Amino acid sequence: MTAYIISVLGDELIFIRQRSSLHSLVTFFVFTALLIEPIAGLNVNGVWSPSNDGFAIIGRFGFGKADIHRKTDSYGYIFGNITSASHPLDTQRKASLVLLSRDTFLRLYGPESDQSVNHSSLCGSFVAEIDKYAYDAKCKGDNDRDILRYAPCKKGGLCEGGFASSNPLVSGYQFTFVIQDQRQPTFWYLLLIACVRDGGNASSCEWRNTSKDNSVISYDIWFVNGNPVTASSNIFTYQFSYEQQDTILYLVMIFLYAILTTMQLYAFIRQKRRNLLVYLFTTSLSMHCLAFFFITLHKLVFAGDGVGYATLAVIADVIKIISMGFFILFVLIIAKGWPVTRSQVTAKPLLIVSWVVYIVIEIFLYIWAKRSQDVIMEIDEYHTIPGWFSLGFRIILMIWFLFELRATMMLEQDQEKLRFYLHFGAGIMVWFVHLPIVAIIGLQISLMWRYKLILGFSFGANFLAYAVVTHFMWPTRKSNRFLTHFVDSDYSEELDYYEETQCESLGRLTPNDNLNGINGRVNHFAYDNQLHHIK
Known part of the structure; x- marks a missing residue:
C-alpha cells in the first residue's frame, strides 16, 4: 500500500511516496480496537460468582413508549437463560435476578445515593426496597410487579420467582421480563445480587446472604424493543436501545456521502493540476465515507444478530478521527494563505507536528472515553472528562484557524480573494464551534434524546462542511483556481x-x-x- 507523507524541499511542498505494508496499517487498527472493551451488545452473555462480586449490573437498556394500538408488539422484552456453569441441573438458589426501573435504580445506587452497596448491606436496605414491589407467590402475593427471578435455573426448565408460570414466554428461554405500558421512553437495569429468599421453607420469607458461595453462574440474555415473535416488522429498532436507534440516520448519511465522494472523485480525475490541498481533501472525504460504510455495516448486522462487528465499529471511529485530522490540516493550510496569497506555507514543521499530535491525542481521548463510560452514570462520550478535553482542543484549533486567517487577510489586497476568505472562514468557524455548543445544550436534555441530537447536528455539520468545500473546489469554480494554482508573487516580505x-x-x-x-x-x-x- 502507498502512503503519502508531506515533505519540505526548498520553498515548495511535494509528496513523497513511501512504501508501507498493509499489515502495518491493519495491525494499528486492530491494536486500537483491542484497547477498547466492546460495549456489551443486546445479547449479553458471561459468567458471575456471588463470592467474587455480590452485586453485578448485567445491562442497561432504553425501552420505548408503548403504542396503544399494538401493545404487545411495542413492549420491551428481556429474556434468556441463566444456569449453573458447573452443575446445569442445580436449582438451589444462589442469587436473585432483579429488574429495576431507572428511578428505582438511581434511588438505590445513583449519584444521590450513598452507593454503599456491599456484601453486608445487600440483604438490608437495598433488598428491602426491592421487596416493596417484587411479586413472589409465597411471600409477596399482593405485589404486582414481575421484576424478580432466582438463579440458577434448572437447564431446560423455567426460573423460579415472579410471574414465571403466567408470563408469555419466548420459546427456548428460561425467563422473560416484559416492560409494558410505558408512557415515555426510559432506562431499565438488570442486576444480579448475592441475596435470595429461602425456597425450601414456605413460612420463611427472610432474605439470605449468599456472598460466600463459590458457585459460578452462566447467563445468556437478550434485551429487545418489541415482540420477539414479530421482530422482522421493526428491524431498525428491535435490537437497539432507544437512544441508539439511529440506523436510518446512518443509512441516509452513507447515501449522501457516497454521492458526494463520487462527485469529488470525478472532479479529482478531471483536474489537470492537483496540489497538496486536492489530495488532502479527497483523502479526507474518502476516509470519512469509508468510516460511515463500516459503521453502517456494523449497524445492519447488529440489527440482525444483536452483536454486530464491534471491532469494525472501533476501526470506523478511528478512521473518522484521521479523516477529520486531514480536513483540519486542509483548512489550516488555506488559513495560512497557501496557495491563494502565499507562495509557500509558513511554519511548516509546527503545522505538521501539530497535525500528528492532534490525531494521536484524539485517538487517545477516544479510547479513554470508551473505557470510562459507566452504565450507572447517565452520560454520553461527549460529556466525559476526555470528551470535554476533546471539545476544548477543538476550540483551541478554531482560535488558531482564526488567527492564521486574520493574518492572511491583512496581507491580501485582492478583493475577490478577500471575499473568498470571508465566506470560507465564516463557514469553517461555524463548523468548529457547532459541536461544543450542541454538547453544552445537550446537558439539559435527557440521555434518551441527547445522543441523537448531538449525532444529528454533528453529522449534518460535517456533511455540509464537506459539501461546501467540494463546491469550492469544483473544477469550473473560480475558487478552484485560487486553491489549485500557485500565487505568482508573495508580497509578505515587501510589506x-x-x-x-x-x-x-x-x-x-x-x-x-x-x-x-x-x-x-x-x-x-x-x-x-x-x-x-x-x-
Missing part, C-alpha cells in the same frame, strides 16, 4: 520591509515633523497599494 523602514523613519522625526511624517506615511501607503494592484 514587512516596508513596515520596518517606516518605523525607522518615524523614529528619526522631530516632534515638529510628526504630523508631516504621518501624512507622508499615509500617502506612501496609498501609493504602494496602487503599485500592488498594478502588479
Whole structure:
C-alpha cells in the first residue's frame, strides 16, 4: 500500500511516496480496537460468582413508549437463560435476578445515593426496597410487579420467582421480563445480587446472604424493543436501545456521502493540476465515507444478530478521527494563505507536528472515553472528562484557524480573494464551534434524546462542511483556481520591509515633523497599494 507523507524541499511542498505494508496499517487498527472493551451488545452473555462480586449490573437498556394500538408488539422484552456453569441441573438458589426501573435504580445506587452497596448491606436496605414491589407467590402475593427471578435455573426448565408460570414466554428461554405500558421512553437495569429468599421453607420469607458461595453462574440474555415473535416488522429498532436507534440516520448519511465522494472523485480525475490541498481533501472525504460504510455495516448486522462487528465499529471511529485530522490540516493550510496569497506555507514543521499530535491525542481521548463510560452514570462520550478535553482542543484549533486567517487577510489586497476568505472562514468557524455548543445544550436534555441530537447536528455539520468545500473546489469554480494554482508573487516580505523602514523613519522625526511624517506615511501607503494592484 502507498502512503503519502508531506515533505519540505526548498520553498515548495511535494509528496513523497513511501512504501508501507498493509499489515502495518491493519495491525494499528486492530491494536486500537483491542484497547477498547466492546460495549456489551443486546445479547449479553458471561459468567458471575456471588463470592467474587455480590452485586453485578448485567445491562442497561432504553425501552420505548408503548403504542396503544399494538401493545404487545411495542413492549420491551428481556429474556434468556441463566444456569449453573458447573452443575446445569442445580436449582438451589444462589442469587436473585432483579429488574429495576431507572428511578428505582438511581434511588438505590445513583449519584444521590450513598452507593454503599456491599456484601453486608445487600440483604438490608437495598433488598428491602426491592421487596416493596417484587411479586413472589409465597411471600409477596399482593405485589404486582414481575421484576424478580432466582438463579440458577434448572437447564431446560423455567426460573423460579415472579410471574414465571403466567408470563408469555419466548420459546427456548428460561425467563422473560416484559416492560409494558410505558408512557415515555426510559432506562431499565438488570442486576444480579448475592441475596435470595429461602425456597425450601414456605413460612420463611427472610432474605439470605449468599456472598460466600463459590458457585459460578452462566447467563445468556437478550434485551429487545418489541415482540420477539414479530421482530422482522421493526428491524431498525428491535435490537437497539432507544437512544441508539439511529440506523436510518446512518443509512441516509452513507447515501449522501457516497454521492458526494463520487462527485469529488470525478472532479479529482478531471483536474489537470492537483496540489497538496486536492489530495488532502479527497483523502479526507474518502476516509470519512469509508468510516460511515463500516459503521453502517456494523449497524445492519447488529440489527440482525444483536452483536454486530464491534471491532469494525472501533476501526470506523478511528478512521473518522484521521479523516477529520486531514480536513483540519486542509483548512489550516488555506488559513495560512497557501496557495491563494502565499507562495509557500509558513511554519511548516509546527503545522505538521501539530497535525500528528492532534490525531494521536484524539485517538487517545477516544479510547479513554470508551473505557470510562459507566452504565450507572447517565452520560454520553461527549460529556466525559476526555470528551470535554476533546471539545476544548477543538476550540483551541478554531482560535488558531482564526488567527492564521486574520493574518492572511491583512496581507491580501485582492478583493475577490478577500471575499473568498470571508465566506470560507465564516463557514469553517461555524463548523468548529457547532459541536461544543450542541454538547453544552445537550446537558439539559435527557440521555434518551441527547445522543441523537448531538449525532444529528454533528453529522449534518460535517456533511455540509464537506459539501461546501467540494463546491469550492469544483473544477469550473473560480475558487478552484485560487486553491489549485500557485500565487505568482508573495508580497509578505515587501510589506514587512516596508513596515520596518517606516518605523525607522518615524523614529528619526522631530516632534515638529510628526504630523508631516504621518501624512507622508499615509500617502506612501496609498501609493504602494496602487503599485500592488498594478502588479
